[in-house]
Amino acid sequence: MTAIELDGVRKEFGDVVALNGVDLTVEEGEVFGFLGPNGAGKSTTINILLDFVRPTAGSATVLGHDVNEESKAIRERIGVLPEGYDVYERLTGREHVEFVVESKDADDDPMELLERVGVADAADRRAGGYSKGMKQRLVLAMALVDEPDLLILDEPTTGLDPNGARKMRDLVREESERGATVFFSSHILGQVEAVCDTVGILQDGELVAKDSVEGLRAAAQGDMKLVVTVGDTDGLDAAIEDVRALPEVSSVRADTDRVTVNCDGDAKMTVLNTFEESGVAVEDFETQEASLEDLFSAYTEQQEVEV
């Protein structure tokens, strides 16, 4: 059975198109990384899965249930770390988890879960006084109640320090080993690459790539990263335009006199010749195999340029 299935899902907010016909399947037992820059539509997709927003067109199922009609049945079996949530200021950490245990009619020990995420020390303090990272851990503990079949984690590493982010990845692995499906959204590839079996990349409301991490890496390995240092920046802009126009080149980025070119593995000479032909002398160059990071940047380049 499929854990998540989106079928032609479209969502408009006023005249803004947030999702433009997304088809996506996540198999049961998979750890799925849902990647994309901020504003690509990741949270809207998740909000549709949780019935927080209703799609303008298309349909979606989670664990075989329709997201709108059988939302409650879905939420019995999933654990969620939503994006843009807030905790109940006046309730303690332990009370938060107890509330989930009672809501799901589960029999978990709240303290055990709080220990697992590392906020057991603060269990009896009001959550209003928690730091951002502690709140994030608390909500993760809430998501783990009752061994959910599917974990939906929306940007789970936001607000966590590197140590916390590593702990989060460990938890995802543990949950996956238990047999849970994990749907993990992030705008940072590194978070996803380390734990996910499959990665989907969302860009401007459309799914632009979906493959296993190995598959994407293999696609990336065919690529090469060429870093060219030029002697003189006069006429560089025109030269870059010429290079960008080459069919073998997927992206070009310039940083004063250093130009980074992502291109096919055998296009090195073509690129270097184009620079020379455009009147820009190449002083030095080095080649690197492209990483998944470069591939992700290539897909979401506009965003990277803004940053």
Next chain:
Amino acid sequence: MSTASEGGLAGLDRLLRNTFEWYTVSKKEFKDAIRSKGLWLLGLIFTTAFIAPVALALYFDIGVSQQGQGLGMQLLLSQVYLNMVTLLLPIVAIFLGFAAISKERTSGSLKLLLSLPHSRKDVIIGKVLGRCAVLGVPLVASLAITAVFLTASRLTFKPELFGLFSFFTVVFALVFVAIVVSISGAFEKSLWSGAANFIVYFYFTFLWNAGANGVGNILSNELGVTGAIRWHVVLLLKLVNPNQAYKTLVNSMLGSGEAPALSARYGMFSQGQEASRTICADVLNGAPQAQEGVFGTIVTCAPGSGSLPFYYSDPAVVVFMLTWIGIAASISYYTFNLADL
């Protein structure tokens, strides 16, 4: 001993949880809101407002003459408490509930709530009932403290009267909380919810009567609906305002005549002779009687051969008030259910 009672409580807790889908939400709601300091401050103000008149009477002998002692309780309820409750209690309810749902929506805690197996309906019902408990508990406590003060004062304490007054007051409070929380569910921002709530409060408290009479005038002047039907409509409209319903219930309870409910309903009108006769005889099944007074003829309404129609009786008025909880919650559910969060 204590473990046995704890076991009983835990059992009850589980039973309630398994029986009512909204129970877990309302319990969380109560736990969360009851810890608000602002709320306790309001409770304190309310208790003080209740007790102050009694304390004055108790310590300074103000307004309590020898014969006043027997009637004092009625006077206190009708002259002081009745207005205090209708003006103050809805404001307390608004403070307590105007952000109940809209704040969770803005802050994002609603996302935690709705990612759990609670339907949006459970959330509305749980919120309404949870906040009702939050107002109900301090209110009952302050009424109880007031009762103690009353017994100690020179006023003759009438437990049945005070008990009934407390009951009506609690129902009135709950109705207002339900309306306030429901309005909160219909708005995206707490500010709008607060504004809408104050408009509703203002309308119920100060404008509704004029509106009901206005409808009566339109019926008679524009549509030619006259006589008893016109006044039936006006009276029903007046009674669907929880504020008016509460006042007429308390007046009926305090009335000393042989048909207090009839007098109380009749007392909701102040019309000319002819209209008053129609209202008394044809709407309320009473017997109008003319009395010559200093300012001309006054029509009073004595019990007639038939009894007051059941839909104008005190229990019916209580039912009217309670229906509001359902109406408010359904409208709120309808708007809330359609919304993108």
